[in-house]
Amino acid sequence: MAEEMLDALDRAGVRLTGPRRKLAALIERREGHFTAADLLKDAGRRRMGIGRATVFRLLELLSEQGLVERIDLPDGTHAYIPCEPTHHHHLVCLNCGATTDVDDCGIEAVTREAARRSGFKIEQHRLELFGRCPDCRSAN
């Protein structure tokens, strides 16, 4: 999956630098969603001398390529989720942070109806589902 990111970066015409490779590897090892600070801490612990700015810059790049998506958790914090570059939504565990993709979002019907009633032309939508993953359900 780090491979995938590096490929995408290559295709995007940016350089495959050391820090980017290292960070991609770190992202790969992550489970569930993570924050920029999490990544930075990962890098710090391993004494890779990676700068704050570099982390944010890479996250933005990956986000442009759709390989990472930024979500807003219910508590207001921003987190990132590695994912496929196609339209889909996320199911996020409120307890452990695990995420799953929901690809067939049947909300096209919902948006169509909302558009009809309001007169708006709907251009994008954002749907996020929060709950408890199977593990956390049984663990409790």
Added chain:
Amino acid sequence: MAEEMLDALDRAGVRLTGPRRKLAALIERREGHFTAADLLKDAGRRRMGIGRATVFRLLELLSEQGLVERIDLPDGTHAYIPCEPTHHHHLVCLNCGATTDVDDCGIEAVTREAARRSGFKIEQHRLELFGRCPDCRSAN
């Protein structure tokens, strides 16, 4: 609508102070979504000596009462929308900021299906629709 807010604050058992009344009135005069900074600027322009913290504190109170909802705009900024304290979603104009409520969100079916497939127990969802309002569509 400022009335409504003040009533709710009263019911919530907090004091109906001068700053809160003034801010409620300012919120009433706003159209579309607004940021904490917008409100603060409104207050500043009118030389009400209202402190930064007070604005954030009131927005949080109103948010707890469901009279204002915080949304995350696609550009990453946080904005507030005055609204009814019932479950519903927002349709936001990307051009002028106008908002409408979408109350019958037919996504219960979507969440049920996602829950079935994933094994998650879904506890909350967030749906935001973005587009162009009728005015902005015809104006262009």
Added chain:
DNA sequence: AGCACATATGATACCGAGTATCAATAATGC
């Protein structure tokens, strides 16, 4: 392999949203 050039890096400083603190002030209940 070596070079030239443009891009990327990290240190630092900076910005803006939001929060903690706390002495001074004002709303409420009696």
Added chain:
DNA sequence: GCATTATTGATACTCGGTATCATATGTGCT
């Protein structure tokens, strides 16, 4: 009216994210 207690606003702070810029490093060309 007065005592009590919540609220206020000034100030200082935290934290996510960005601008700047001299230095380092990938990349394409030879």
